Structure formats: structure tokens, C-alpha cells
Amino acid sequence: MAQMLERYVYKNQKKMRCGYTTGTCAAAAAKAAAQMLLSGRKVTEVSVRTPSDITLTLPVCEIQMKAHAVSCAVQKDSGDDPDITNKILIFAEVSYIHNNSNMNKSMDMTVKKCDTESERSDTAAVKPQIIVDGGVGIGRITKKGLARPVGAAAINPVPLKMIEAALKETAEAFGYEGGLQAVISAPQGVEIAKKTFNPQLGITGGISILGTSGIVEPMSEQALIDTIRTEMKMHLADGEQTLLITPGNYGQDFLHETLKIELKRSIKCSNFIGDTIDMGCELGAKGMLFVGHIGKLVKLGAGIMNTHSKMADGRMEILAACAVRAGAGIETVRNILDCVTTDAALELLKNEKILGKTMEQLMLRIDACLQKRGGDNMQIGAVVFSNEYGLLGKTEQADELLLKITADVSSEK
Secondary structure (H helix, E strand, O other): OOOOOOOEEEEOOEEEEOEEOHHHHHHHHHHHHHHHHHHOOOOOEEEEEOOOOOEEEEEOEEEEEOOOEEEEEEEOEOOOOOOOOOOOEEEEEEEEOOOOOOHHHHHHHHHHHOOOHHHHHOOOOOOOOEEEEEOOEEOEEOOOOOOOOOOOEOEOHHHHHHHHHHHHHHHHHOOOOOOEEEEEEOOOHHHHHHHOOHHHHOEEOEEOEOOOOOEEOOOOHHHHHHHHHHHHHHHHHOOOOEEEEEOOHHHHHHHHHOOOOOHHHEEEOOOEHHHHHHHHHHHOOOEEEEEEEHHHHHHHHHOOOEOOOOOOOOHHHHHHHHHHHOOOOHHHHHHHHOOOOHHHHHHHHHHOOOHHHHHHHHHHHHHHHHHHHHOOOOEEEEEEEEOOOEEEEEOOOHHHHHHHHHHHHHHHO
């Protein structure tokens, strides 16, 4: 019986089981297929070491053995993470590379010579040729800026190294000096990919083989941050110097319906405002404009750069402070603090005839916090709106940033 991963983390006071990545599945399937190809013996489980130095023993299924190729699969286990790829099968077909006329002959002799584990251990280290590619259900890169070149299979660098290492390790263990090719596939990936970020990233035809640690941590924020980074790199590689960022769907709707900017020009950052700014600085963006609903962006007025409610709130406190500077009386401030939603607070401010002045104060605070986080090398700004009241305010550099973005859009057409 194969040993499954028994590793847990705590999220929101809940014990949650970790899983393993599509990259780990691909490496394990490739290793098992290579073992069967070189030994001629069926393998029902395989051990693979992840980059996080955890060794997993995983079951192998869907085995098909031919004379010069073996195919098998490992099922993805995402643990308690709500991963769209959970339970899908990741296949690897490993075959001999037919670029050596003596390959079959040397292969037969090599396997016979190294038929036992003790004999394999005495074999001198060899460096076989290794090729890894993607098959059905694995996406293809069509745009610059991603971790792999245009035309390559969407197998990220760490999983690629894992697969290559697994094949080299197996070839050396059997004393095999010829070449091996692994084709990774995921038949279910064709449909699953339509529900992922891949189409936006210019990855067509399937899912990506992912993972940096080999382990899936439930509810991982890092996975989303990595996706944002990838999308930013793609936009920059396309020649965009000023990045247009929205926290979510409300922001994208406002861009499309009010500002008349195509959605493909924007990047969703979810709650990770600060991380997005940091990544923009790191990747060399010249400018960054945030367009978002006041319910999210109001928090920037207090320097709250992760806008998720579990991290911090302070929406009413920030609006109350801005209202004071706009001339609000104590009763108005109390009423703002009692509001549950920002729309309710905006209605109160409108009735008191200080909505405009309060928003001016808020934009000054947001601007100061964005400038501090962005530093001297990036032009940065924000546009804030609400669904009911429309445009509420812009920071000082917002209009200039919008002009640069719209000019880029026009040049693209």
C-alpha cells in the first residue's frame, strides 16, 4: 500500500491536510514509466523526493507497457485545498530517443547487465539525453513573459527539473546510456484549463504543470501571488510599461463600462495590493494604476496593503477621519462609525454635503501610502469608485497614468 502524504497546516483555526502538485505527479509518473521501460517489470508505486525535501510514495495506475515505450499515470491529490485539478490523472509516456542506430542493441545489453539492484549500484554514472514535452491537456505558451519560451509546453521550471532529474536518476540506476523522452499529458486538462487563468496568460490547449515546493498547502496565498506575478511579467513582456491593476470584478466592470478600457489590459490583484506593488518594482514596471471599489481601496488610506477582511478593516475609521478633516461634526462621525457598508457611509456624507471634500481627503491619504510603498522609481496612483455613486476620486497622478494606458491601448489597435 502506497504511503500518502500526512502533512497538515492550520488555517483559520482548522486543521487541513496538504497535498502534492501536478509537478510532483508528473515527475512520479515519469519515474515509474522509466523504471518499467528499462526493467520490463510492472511498477505499482513509486517514490519521489520533492523540492521541499519530503519523500512521497505514490500509487501508479493506467499502466500500458510496449516494447519501446511505457505510459502510466499518478492521480493528483490536493489535500484539503479547493484545487480545480484535484483527482485528475497526470500521465507520462517514456520512450527511447531513436537517434542512435545502436540504441536498441545497447539498451538490451545494458538492461540484461543491470538486472539486479546490486549490479545497478556498481554501474558508473552516466549522462543520458533527456527530453521532456507536453501532450494532450498540457497547455502551450503563446505569449512572451512567462517562465518558458513561446511554443514550449506549459511545464514550469521546477517541475521540469523534477521530471528531468527523475529520468536521469532512473537511467543511471539501470546503467542505461541512451536517451529518454517523456511526454506529460492530462486529458482532463483541456476542459479544466478553460476555468483557470491560462487563457488570459496566453497558455492554450490545457493546464500548466506547476509547483515550486512539490507540496500543495491548503488555501495557499502564495499560489495566487505567483499567478499575479506571472501575469505582470507577461504584460511587461508585451511592452506595457504602465500596469493597470484591479482588485476584482467590480474594478474590471468599471474599466469596461465607464473608462472604456479593454479588460485584457488589466491585471487582477485580489487583496494583495502591497505584494503587487512590490512585484511591480521588482519587475521594472514604470507605472501602476489601481482602479477599485471604495470598499477595498479605502483601506489604503491607512496603509493597509492586504485588503482582506481577515487582515484588517478600519473602513469606517478611515472615512470618519477624512470626514473630520472635511469639516464633519461629532454626530456625523458617530454615525459613520455605526455604518456597516461604505455605501451607507457615502450616503450619509452626501446628505451632509461633505462627500466631495471627504473623498479629497481620502485620496490624499491613499496617494501618500501608495507613494511610500512604490518608492521613487515608479509612478503610482489610484482611481476609486462605488457602484452607486460612480467615480469618487483620483490621486494626483491618476489622470497622467490613465493617458499612458489609453495611449498604449490605442497603439495596440
